[in-house]
Amino acid sequence: MRECAEEVLRRLAGERAVLREDQWRAIEALVVDRRRVLCVQRTGWGKSAVYFVATALLRDGVAAEAGEPAAGPTVIVSPLLALMRNQVEAAARAGIRARTINSANLDEWGEITAEIRAGAVDVLLISPERLNNPDFRDTVLPGLAATTGLLVVDEAHCVSDWGHDFRPDYRRLRTFLAGLPPRTPVLATTATANARVAADVADQLGDALVLRGPLERDSLRLAVLRLGDPAHRLAWLADHLDRLPGSGIVYTLTVAAATETAEFLRTRGFAVASYTGQVEDAERRAAEQDLLDNKIKALVATSALGMGFDKPDLGFVVHLGAPPSPIAYYQQVGRAGRAVTHAEVVLLPGPEDAAIWRYFASLAFPPEQQVRAVLSALSPDRPLSTPALEPIVDLRRARLELMLKVLDVDGAVRRTRGGWLATGEPWTYDTERLRRVAQARTAEQQTMIEYADTSACRMEFLRRCLDDPEAVPCGRCDNCAGPEFDAQVSEQSLAAAHTFLGRPGVEIAPKKLWPTGLEAVGVPLKGRIAPGEQLAPGRAVGRLSDLGWGDRLRTLLGPDAADGPVPDEVAAAVIEVLKSWAHGDDRWQRRPAAVVAVGSARHPQLVHSLAAHVATVGRLPLLGTLTRTHPGPPGPRGNSAQRVRALHDAFTVPDEVAVALSGLDGPVLLADDLVDSGWTMVLAGRALRRAGAAGVLPLALAVAG
Incomplete structure (x- = not known):
C-alpha cells in the first residue's frame, strides 16, 4: 500500500x-x-x-x-x-x-x-x-x-x-x-x-x-521596520519592491488601504493588483492567475487572501499594518517560501493598527439583550429573512448574520427557504465563555505588539505563540542576523506618496431603495425612493479608513473629539474637492445655488463652520441649518432599517429656509461631518426635496469604512 x-x-x-x-x-x-x-x-x-x-x-x-x-x-x-x-x-x-x-x-x-x-x-x-x-x-x-x-x-x-x-x-x-x-x-x-x-x-x-510537528519555516527571513506614517510606508514599498525576490503579497488591514496601495504602486510603475472581498470573483481569479504566472509583482490583499493560496515559489510577504494576532500573522507569512530557499517577510506596523483592531473586535457576538430580541421575534412556522429582522434589532447585516449562524449551530434557530425559524430549543447565553474569548483576543493583540518590539528571535517568538515545544532561535531574522533592510526612503518616493495620499475626494453614492421591513415598525416607506426625493451623488474629503486622510479625519471626528471650527487644512481640502467636483469628468450636472447644514447632534459647530466656509468661498447663500426634532440614535453604528426608523421624522426645514428654496435656480449643497450608513443624509435631503429644493448634493468631511 x-x-x-x-x-x-x-x-x-x-x-x-x-x-x-x-x-x-x-x-x-x-x-x-x-x-x-x-x-x-x-x-x-x-x-x-x-x-x-x-x-x-x-x-x-x-x-x-x-x-x-x-x-x-x-x-x-x-x-x-x-x-x-x-x-x-x-x-x-x-x-x-x-x-x-x-x-x-x-x-x-x-x-x-x-x-x-x-x-x-x-x-x-x-x-x-x-x-x-x-x-x-x-x-x-x-x-x-x-x-x-x-x-x-x-x-x-x-x-x-x-x-x-x-x-x-x-x-x-x-x-x-x-x-x-x-x-x-x-x-x-x-x-x-x-x-x-x-x-x-x-x-x-x-x-x-x-x-x-515542528513549525519552523527555514526559508523565511522575518523583519520589522517602524516608519513614521502611511506616506513613509508607501514610499518604502515603492523604493524596495524591486529588491524583494520574485513575486509576493502585500497585506493591508482594510479594503481602502489595499485599493490605495495598489493604485499608488501602479503610479510608480509596478504591475500589481488589489485583492479584497469587494473585488468581483472574475477579477480575483484573474489576479490569482497573474500572480501564479509571475505576470505581476504583487497582489495587494486583505485577509480575503489570508489562507490557502498555493504558490510554492512566493518570494515575499509584506504587511502594511499588523494583523491582530501573531497566529494569524504566522499563517499569512506562511504563504511565502514553500518551494524556494529564501523568502523575505517584512512587517511595517502603524500607530493606527490598534484602532482598526478595536473596530473589528466591536463586531463580535452581540449582547444578550439583542440576541433575545431576535429569538423573541422568530416563530417556529413563519420564517423571517435577515432584512426583515433588521428593524427589530439594531445590528448591522454582517453582525446579525454572524449571530444567526451561531444560534443555528447551537440549535436555537434554523435556516430555511425564506429566512430563519425558531426551533423552540432552550438556549443559554454563555457570558463566561464569550468573556474569556474576548480576553484571549485582547491578549493576542498585546502579543502582536510585543512581537513587533521584541529584540529576541522573531520566528522563535511566533512558534512559541503556537505552543511549538521545539521552538529555537532561527538565526535568520533581523534580530538574529541583523537587518537586511533599513527604514530610509528616497525623497522622490516620499514626495510622491505625500502627494498621492494628500489627494482629497471620494464619492458618496446615492441610495435608491428603502430598507426592507419598515412598515412592520410603523414607518410608511418601502421600495424605491421616489425620484423627487432622491439625492444626487455626493462628495467627501476621505474615508476614515484611508491611508492618507483617514488618520486626520479620525482625530477630527472620533468619539472623544472636541467640537470646534473646521481646521484650515481640512477646509482647504474641502475646497479642492469642490473644484474637482465642478470640473471633473463626473462633475455635477448643475452648479449648486446655496448651502444648508445638517443639524448635527455630535459636532454642530464643526458642521456649521464647514457650511459657512463653503458658502463664503463659493459665494453662495448659507440658508441655515435643518432643525432636529429629536436627536436620533446616539451613534452611527446601527443597521439601515434602525437608522431610518430612528430618523424618519427627525428633520424639519425652517420656514425661512423653505421660503428661500422656492427662489433657487439650482440644487443645494447639504453639509455634514460624517456619512456612515448614509441615512442621515438621505432623510435630511429628503426633507429639503419635499420642501422644494430642485436637488440636493451631499457634502461631508468623511465617509465611514
Missing part, C-alpha cells in the same frame, strides 16, 4: 517526491485504521498530499487489501474559493477527479450533483457555509454524508472559537460528522493551532489521533 501511496505522490508532486513518516502515519491511520486524525503541521509540510493520496487509495480499492471496500467520494470542507481552485488543479495532476460546489458556479450544481450520484467524482470541495444552504443541506447533504469515503476539514482552526479566524459555519461539521457511516475516516488539518485550539478541535472530532 505504501508503494501505491508513493506512486500517487509522485504524480502529485514530482518524480523525486517521497512521503514523510508523519504523512504516511496519517495516511495509514485514515486508509487502514479508518481513524479520525488532526494534523497540525507547518505550511508546506504537505497536508494536501495526505488527503489526496488517501483519496486515491480509498477510491481505487487499494484499501480492499486491508479488507475494506472501495470508498465513496472525499468531501473537503475548504474556506476559500482561491484554495478550492488550487486544489482542483492539484487533484487533476494526481489523476483525481475533483469538483467544487460554491457560490460562483450555481449553474453547475445540478450537473455536479448528478456526477456525484453516478460515482464520477472522487473529491467534492465545499465551503463550510454550503453545509447550511437550505437546498444543499436538504437535497444533497444527506446522500453525500451517507456515501462519503473520507471527510477532510481544511484550516480546521476555524472550528474553534478560540482560534484567530473562528467561523460559525465550521461548527456545522458536528452535524455532518454525526451523519457519516461508521468508521468513516476524518482528517482535520491546520498550520495555525496552538495547544488550546488543537485540544478544542480534537475534542470536537472525538477520539482523534493528533499529529503535531
Whole structure:
C-alpha cells in the first residue's frame, strides 16, 4: 500500500517526491485504521498530499487489501474559493477527479450533483457555509454524508472559537460528522493551532489521533521596520519592491488601504493588483492567475487572501499594518517560501493598527439583550429573512448574520427557504465563555505588539505563540542576523506618496431603495425612493479608513473629539474637492445655488463652520441649518432599517429656509461631518426635496469604512 501511496505522490508532486513518516502515519491511520486524525503541521509540510493520496487509495480499492471496500467520494470542507481552485488543479495532476460546489458556479450544481450520484467524482470541495444552504443541506447533504469515503476539514482552526479566524459555519461539521457511516475516516488539518485550539478541535472530532510537528519555516527571513506614517510606508514599498525576490503579497488591514496601495504602486510603475472581498470573483481569479504566472509583482490583499493560496515559489510577504494576532500573522507569512530557499517577510506596523483592531473586535457576538430580541421575534412556522429582522434589532447585516449562524449551530434557530425559524430549543447565553474569548483576543493583540518590539528571535517568538515545544532561535531574522533592510526612503518616493495620499475626494453614492421591513415598525416607506426625493451623488474629503486622510479625519471626528471650527487644512481640502467636483469628468450636472447644514447632534459647530466656509468661498447663500426634532440614535453604528426608523421624522426645514428654496435656480449643497450608513443624509435631503429644493448634493468631511 505504501508503494501505491508513493506512486500517487509522485504524480502529485514530482518524480523525486517521497512521503514523510508523519504523512504516511496519517495516511495509514485514515486508509487502514479508518481513524479520525488532526494534523497540525507547518505550511508546506504537505497536508494536501495526505488527503489526496488517501483519496486515491480509498477510491481505487487499494484499501480492499486491508479488507475494506472501495470508498465513496472525499468531501473537503475548504474556506476559500482561491484554495478550492488550487486544489482542483492539484487533484487533476494526481489523476483525481475533483469538483467544487460554491457560490460562483450555481449553474453547475445540478450537473455536479448528478456526477456525484453516478460515482464520477472522487473529491467534492465545499465551503463550510454550503453545509447550511437550505437546498444543499436538504437535497444533497444527506446522500453525500451517507456515501462519503473520507471527510477532510481544511484550516480546521476555524472550528474553534478560540482560534484567530473562528467561523460559525465550521461548527456545522458536528452535524455532518454525526451523519457519516461508521468508521468513516476524518482528517482535520491546520498550520495555525496552538495547544488550546488543537485540544478544542480534537475534542470536537472525538477520539482523534493528533499529529503535531515542528513549525519552523527555514526559508523565511522575518523583519520589522517602524516608519513614521502611511506616506513613509508607501514610499518604502515603492523604493524596495524591486529588491524583494520574485513575486509576493502585500497585506493591508482594510479594503481602502489595499485599493490605495495598489493604485499608488501602479503610479510608480509596478504591475500589481488589489485583492479584497469587494473585488468581483472574475477579477480575483484573474489576479490569482497573474500572480501564479509571475505576470505581476504583487497582489495587494486583505485577509480575503489570508489562507490557502498555493504558490510554492512566493518570494515575499509584506504587511502594511499588523494583523491582530501573531497566529494569524504566522499563517499569512506562511504563504511565502514553500518551494524556494529564501523568502523575505517584512512587517511595517502603524500607530493606527490598534484602532482598526478595536473596530473589528466591536463586531463580535452581540449582547444578550439583542440576541433575545431576535429569538423573541422568530416563530417556529413563519420564517423571517435577515432584512426583515433588521428593524427589530439594531445590528448591522454582517453582525446579525454572524449571530444567526451561531444560534443555528447551537440549535436555537434554523435556516430555511425564506429566512430563519425558531426551533423552540432552550438556549443559554454563555457570558463566561464569550468573556474569556474576548480576553484571549485582547491578549493576542498585546502579543502582536510585543512581537513587533521584541529584540529576541522573531520566528522563535511566533512558534512559541503556537505552543511549538521545539521552538529555537532561527538565526535568520533581523534580530538574529541583523537587518537586511533599513527604514530610509528616497525623497522622490516620499514626495510622491505625500502627494498621492494628500489627494482629497471620494464619492458618496446615492441610495435608491428603502430598507426592507419598515412598515412592520410603523414607518410608511418601502421600495424605491421616489425620484423627487432622491439625492444626487455626493462628495467627501476621505474615508476614515484611508491611508492618507483617514488618520486626520479620525482625530477630527472620533468619539472623544472636541467640537470646534473646521481646521484650515481640512477646509482647504474641502475646497479642492469642490473644484474637482465642478470640473471633473463626473462633475455635477448643475452648479449648486446655496448651502444648508445638517443639524448635527455630535459636532454642530464643526458642521456649521464647514457650511459657512463653503458658502463664503463659493459665494453662495448659507440658508441655515435643518432643525432636529429629536436627536436620533446616539451613534452611527446601527443597521439601515434602525437608522431610518430612528430618523424618519427627525428633520424639519425652517420656514425661512423653505421660503428661500422656492427662489433657487439650482440644487443645494447639504453639509455634514460624517456619512456612515448614509441615512442621515438621505432623510435630511429628503426633507429639503419635499420642501422644494430642485436637488440636493451631499457634502461631508468623511465617509465611514
